[in-house]
Every structure is written in structure tokens, then in C-alpha cells.
Amino acid sequence: MAADIWFTERQTSDVTLGLRVREVLWQEETPYQHLMVAETAAYGRLLTLDGAVQTTERDEFFYHEMIAHVPLTVHPRPRRVAVVGGGDGGVIREILRHPEVGVAHLVEIDGRVMEAGRRFFPQLSAELDNPRAEIHLVDGIQWMREQGLQDAKLDVVIVDSTDPVGPATGLFGEVFYRSVHDALGPDGVLVAQTESPMLQPHLIQQAQAAMRAVFPHVYLYLAPVPTYPSGWWSFSLASKGPRPENARAVRLPTRYWTPAIQQAAFVLPPFLARLLSQAGVAG
Amino acid sequence: MAADIWFTERQTSDVTLGLRVREVLWQEETPYQHLMVAETAAYGRLLTLDGAVQTTERDEFFYHEMIAHVPLTVHPRPRRVAVVGGGDGGVIREILRHPEVGVAHLVEIDGRVMEAGRRFFPQLSAELDNPRAEIHLVDGIQWMREQGLQDAKLDVVIVDSTDPVGPATGLFGEVFYRSVHDALGPDGVLVAQTESPMLQPHLIQQAQAAMRAVFPHVYLYLAPVPTYPSGWWSFSLASKGPRPENARAVRLPTRYWTPAIQQAAFVLPPFLARLLSQAGVAG
Numbered sequence: 001m002a003a004d005i006w007f008t009e010r011q012t013s014d015v016t017l018g019l020r021v022r023e024v025l026w027q028e029e030t031p032y033q034h035l036m037v038a039e040t041a042a043y044g045r046l047l048t049l050d051g052a053v054q055t056t057e058r059d060e061f062f063y064h065e066m067i068a069h070v071p072l073t074v075h076p077r078p079r080r081v082a083v084v085g086g087g088d089g090g091v092i093r094e095i096l097r098h099p100e101v102g103v104a105h106l107v108e109i110d111g112r113v114m115e116a117g118r119r120f121f122p123q124l125s126a127e128l129d130n131p132r133a134e135i136h137l138v139d140g141i142q143w144m145r146e147q148g149l150q151d152a153k154l155d156v157v158i159v160d161s162t163d164p165v166g167p168a169t170g171l172f173g174e175v176f177y178r179s180v181h182d183a184l185g186p187d188g189v190l191v192a193q194t195e196s197p198m199l200q201p202h203l204i205q206q207a208q209a210a211m212r213a214v215f216p217h218v219y220l221y222l223a224p225v226p227t228y229p230s231g232w233w234s235f236s237l238a239s240k241g242p243r244p245e246n247a248r249a250v251r252l253p254t255r256y257w258t259p260a261i262q263q264a265a266f267v268l269p270p271f272l273a274r275l276l277s278q279a280g281v282a283g
Numbered sequence: 284m285a286a287d288i289w290f291t292e293r294q295t296s297d298v299t300l301g302l303r304v305r306e307v308l309w310q311e312e313t314p315y316q317h318l319m320v321a322e323t324a325a326y327g328r329l330l331t332l333d334g335a336v337q338t339t340e341r342d343e344f345f346y347h348e349m350i351a352h353v354p355l356t357v358h359p360r361p362r363r364v365a366v367v368g369g370g371d372g373g374v375i376r377e378i379l380r381h382p383e384v385g386v387a388h389l390v391e392i393d394g395r396v397m398e399a400g401r402r403f404f405p406q407l408s409a410e411l412d413n414p415r416a417e418i419h420l421v422d423g424i425q426w427m428r429e430q431g432l433q434d435a436k437l438d439v440v441i442v443d444s445t446d447p448v449g450p451a452t453g454l455f456g457e458v459f460y461r462s463v464h465d466a467l468g469p470d471g472v473l474v475a476q477t478e479s480p481m482l483q484p485h486l487i488q489q490a491q492a493a494m495r496a497v498f499p500h501v502y503l504y505l506a507p508v509p510t511y512p513s514g515w516w517s518f519s520l521a522s523k524g525p526r527p528e529n530a531r532a533v534r535l536p537t538r539y540w541t542p543a544i545q546q547a548a549f550v551l552p553p554f555l556a557r558l559l560s561q562a563g564v565a566g
Contacts, residue, residue: 006299014324018291018299041297042482059481061554198342198509199325224507224515226481231514232507256552264547269539271344 007038007046009053011229012199017053019043019227025120030112032167037120043227045120047088049113049162053227060090060124063193065257066223066265067235068094071156071191072101073247073262074239078155081105082147082183084140084171086160087113089125095158096127097252104133105154107144109167111137141170141179148182155185159192164203172203174210177238181214190215190238197222197272198230204272205279211238219244220276221265223256290321290329292336294512295482300336302326302510308403313395315450320403326510328403330371332396332445336510343373343407346476348540349506349548350518351377354439354474355384356530356545357522361438364388365430365466367423367454369443370396372408378441379410380535387416388437390427392450394420424453424462431465438468442475447486455486457493460521464497473498473521480505480555481513487555488562494521502527503559504548506539 005021019040026037036048044057055063068091072078079102083091087108095104108114117125127133136143147154157180161168170176180190194207204220211218215238225233237244244266249259288304302323309320319331327340338346351374355361362385366374370391378387391397400408410416419426430437440463444451453459454475463473477490487503494501498521508516520527527549532542
């Protein structure tokens with residue numbers, strides 16, 4: 001009888017997710033974090049960083065489609081896009097489905113994540129060698145600060161970060177959002193993953209308040225991501241002008257995202273609307 | 284240092300959810316199933332049947348509001364309602380928020396579930412003694428068959444069942460749905476919980492195909508339920524006539540459900556639309 005091997009994520013101090021593991025394929029301490037790749041029975045290949053699920057083969061499409069296509073259709077004509085984090089390549093793959101995008105910068109601090117993507121997740125990393133993808137293995141906070149000094153502005157910035165501990169902490173604050181604002185052109189749109197509405201509501205409040213200090217329009221939208229804590233995830237969208245209700249109804253070959261799913265994702269339940277108004281970030 | 288106690292649900296053979304337990308409050312073998320009540324750190328009071336999460340204090344509102352208010356607003360004037368299962372009282376509580384409902388039958392096979400609701404979940408069981416609630420501690424399949432012979436027809440039937448193993452198996456099949464059809468009046472609406480779109484898609488296909496064999500209009504809608512497998516749940520709605528797009532825009536003091544959330548819940552992602560069309564149950 002085969003050994004019973006489980007990966008367990010301590011999603012909070014009081015909640016765990018367990019996934020049966022067929023084989024641990026890779027483990028290493030990178031300069032920034034612990035990285036593991038395993039083959040799971042339920043979700044196929046799994047990538048973890050510091051013990052937290054980043055992505056799985058079977059449910060990655062919810063997250064990658066929703067973090068990419070929403071800002072790219074809210075912006076009227078996205079040509080220059082940047083992703084901070086997301087070294088596995090999943091967000092770049094979705095961005096490059098939009099033919100009007102001329103360049104997609106991938107700004108990943110940890111080159112080992114990209115290496116794991118290329119080696120173990122061919123469906124995610126497929127577009128990393130696309131000539132429209134420009135890869136920068138540097139600190140996203142510093143890269144963004146330098147972009148603000150450039151003449152060529154970005155249209156969309158996507159923050160595909162890990163949780164706000166370790167290397168990603170600075171990516172959830174007002175100082176970073178100000179750099180993003182300065183790097184974006186006049187119709188600029190920012191989207192960041194902002195954790196679980198059920199388990200990290202305080203973090204949503206913080207991130208939304210910090211965005212609102214910098215951007216005139218700030219929104220929250222929601223999607224299922226089964227292997228993330230609570231299975232339900234939030235994304236915060238900040239805009240210099242364009243509004244979600246005017247998003248372009250683009251057609252793409254997707255599994256979760258559609259223009260109708262996108263409109264539905266911005267409908268907030270009363271308990272979350274109250275949470276945002278308590279933080280002074282409603283409407 | 285206190286002992287480290289965890290409740291773990293084997294959601295499938297390959298996925299677990301773990302919840303830290305402060306105290307196990309009750310355990311018993313009822314005539315039908317194993318019942319446990321515990322105080323958890325993350326979600327407050329927890330009720331399990333045969334080791335599966337039924338409800339928790341902190342996330343019960345997603346499920347109870349979505350299984351009750353959707354059919355009750357799709358029906359043009361619901362006066363007579365029946366719930367099969369749901370002995371904890373959560374669905375009855377939501378139903379009785381609709382003043383036009385004259386009687387809400389609760390048909391629960393296991394009286395011990397209701398007892399646990401009354402004793403440990405006052406927020407769920409609050410309306411069980413409401414004079415508009417009629418409690419029947421009998422088999423729902425047989426009760427429904429007898430209803431079909433009555434002159435007084437039901438307007439809405441809600442199947443708040445456990446998973447399709449053990450006592451609930453018969454509640455997912457065509458024979459039972461035919462009894463429901465016969466028990467419903469001309470505008471009758473049925474809603475049943477039909478498990479996780481991520482982990483039990485075959486079950487959704489089966490239930491929808493069985494409903495379609497009996498009812499002219501069948502729909503699927505979705506909601507987050509963080510402590511259920513994958514955190515994302517499906518409900519199947521079958522109707523003799525009324526359609527979700529014409530639902531009444533009722534105002535109620537809720538935490539998740541609103542008329543706008545309800546409309547959004549019927550928007551299906553492409554992978555699920557394909558799943559239904561494969562089962563010949565689309566549109």
C-alpha cells in the first residue's frame with residue numbers, strides 16, 4: 001500500500017486545506033522563499049511559496065483570467081501592461097491573448113519561481129518566450145518607482161503578489177500605489193489581488209483605503225478560487241478614469257471569465273459593502 | 284499549553300478542510316447519522332453530519348439566504364412552502380422573512396438534528412416555534428409523495444439535503460422530482476442544493492438532467508460557501524413557469540443575498556455552461 005502523503009496549508013492559524021500528494025516533484029529554498037512543486041490527486045500540479053498555494057493546474061484559470069481580463073477590458077486601449085509577481089507566467093499568458101497589447105512586462109523578484117514555471121507548468125509559462133513579453137528579474141517596488149520617471153507610461157498594472165508577508169509586504173501600501181499611479185498614463189488601471197473576503201477582510205479594507213488615497217476610482221470584485229483560503233477571492237481595481245460598467249465586451253476563449261461574469265463579479269453582498277463603508281472606502 | 288484539537292473533513296478522498304476546535308460540545312449516533320457540534324476558532328459553532336460540515340455560525344448566511352430567497356422571489360406569490368431537510372432551522376428562518384408566506388413546512392427525517400439546532404444554534408432555530416412553521420419529523424420522499432395527492436398545492440419546495448449518500452440519496456433523482464412536480468401548483472418552483480461545481484460536476488449534471496425530465500425550465504445558480512468543499516456551491520432551480528429574470532426585487536435585511544446578487548448568481552462561466560450542454564441540459 002502506497003504511503004499516504006498530504007500537503008497541508010495552514011491558511012490561517014485556525015483553518016487548513018489538505019491536498020493528497022502523488023509525488024513531491026521539487027523543493028528548494030530560493031533567495032526569497034521556500035518553493036515546492038507537487039503532483040496532487042485532486043488539482044494536478046501544485047506550486048507553493050512559503051507553504052501557501054500559489055496555483056494549481058486545475059483551478060489556475062479562475063484567478064489568472066479574472067486578474068488579467070478585467071483591467072484589460074476596463075482600459076479602453078491597453079498597449080503597455082506590467083505584472084508585478086506572477087513569475088509562473090499565468091497572467092502573462094492571459095494578457096497576451098489581447099492583440100492590442102504591444103508589450104507585457106513581467107517584474108518578478110524571484111527568478112526561481114519562473115524557472116519552476118518553465119519546468120513544471122508548461123500551460124502557465126507557455127508565453128514567457130513570446131517576443132511581446134519583457135522579463136525583469138528585479139524588485140517590483142523599485143522597478144515601479146523607476147517607471148514613474150519614464151516618459152512612456154503604462155496602461156495597466158497587475159499586482160499578482162503573494163500574501164502580504166515576506167517579500168510582498170510593500171506591495172499592499174500607499175507608497176507603492178503612488179508609484180503605480182505615477183507610472184500609469186491618463187486612463188491607467190491598477191488591479192491587485194487582495195485576499196479572502198471571509199478570512200482577511202481587514203486586509204481588503206487596508207488595501208482599498210490605500211488605493212483610495214491615491215486614485216479617484218476604486219472598486220472591489222470577487223471570484224471563486226477553490227484552492228485559496230475560503231475558496232473565494234477579492235481583487236481591488238483602482239482607475240484614473242475608466243469605469244468597470246463601461247468595460248469593452250471582448251470575446252476570448254476562456255473557462256471562467258466572460259464580460260457577463262465580469263459585470264457580475266462587481267456586485268457586492270451587503271456584508272462586504274458595509275465593510276468597505278466602515279473603512280471609508282465605499283462608492 | 285492547551286491540546287491542539289482539529290476537526291478534519293475528508294471533503295473528497297483527496298481534499299480535506301481542517302478547522303481548529305475549541306471544544307467538542309456534542310456527539311451522538313442518531314438513528315440516521317453521526318451528529319457533532321463543536322465550537323471552532325475560525326467559524327464559531329459547527330454542525331456536522333456523518334463527518335461533513337452542514338453549517339457554521341459564521342458562514343451559514345451564504346447558504347441559507349441563497350437557497351431560500353431565490354425561489355421565493357422567482358415565484359410570483361409564494362404562500363405555501365416546504366423544506367425537505369434543514370432541521371437546524373436556518374432555511375425556515377429565511378423563508379419566514381417573507382410576509383406573504385402563510386405556512387412553511389419543515390420535513391426533516393432526523394429529529395435529533397432539530398434538537399441540536401434548538402440547543403446549540405439559537406440564531407438558526409429561532410423561528411422553529413413560529414406558528415407559520417409546521418414541523419413533520421418524517422421521510423421527505425414519502426411526505427412529498429403524499430402531498431401530490433392533496434388538493435392544496437405547494438408554491439415552493441426547497442431541498443436542503445445532505446450529500447447524496449445515506450439518507451439523502453433518493454432526494455437527487457427523477458422519481459423524487461416527479462413527486463415534487465405533482466405537489467407543486469401551476470407556478471411551482473423547486474430549488475435543491477447540488478454540491479460543488481469544482482469537485483462534484485457529475486452530480487450537477489445528473490440532478491439537472493433528472494429535473495429536466497420533469498420540469499420545463501431548469502437553471503443553475505452559484506454562491507460562495509466557504510466551509511463547503513471548494514468553497515463554491517451550486518443550486519439547481521426547476522420551475523413550472525416563472526423565470527429567474529422576472530424575479531421580484533424584494534428588500535430584506537440580509538448579509539449576502541440581494542436581488543442584484545441573485546441575478547449575478549445565474550451567470551454561468553463557460554466551463555460550467557459546457558458541462559451542462561454535455562449533459563444535454565443547457566438553456
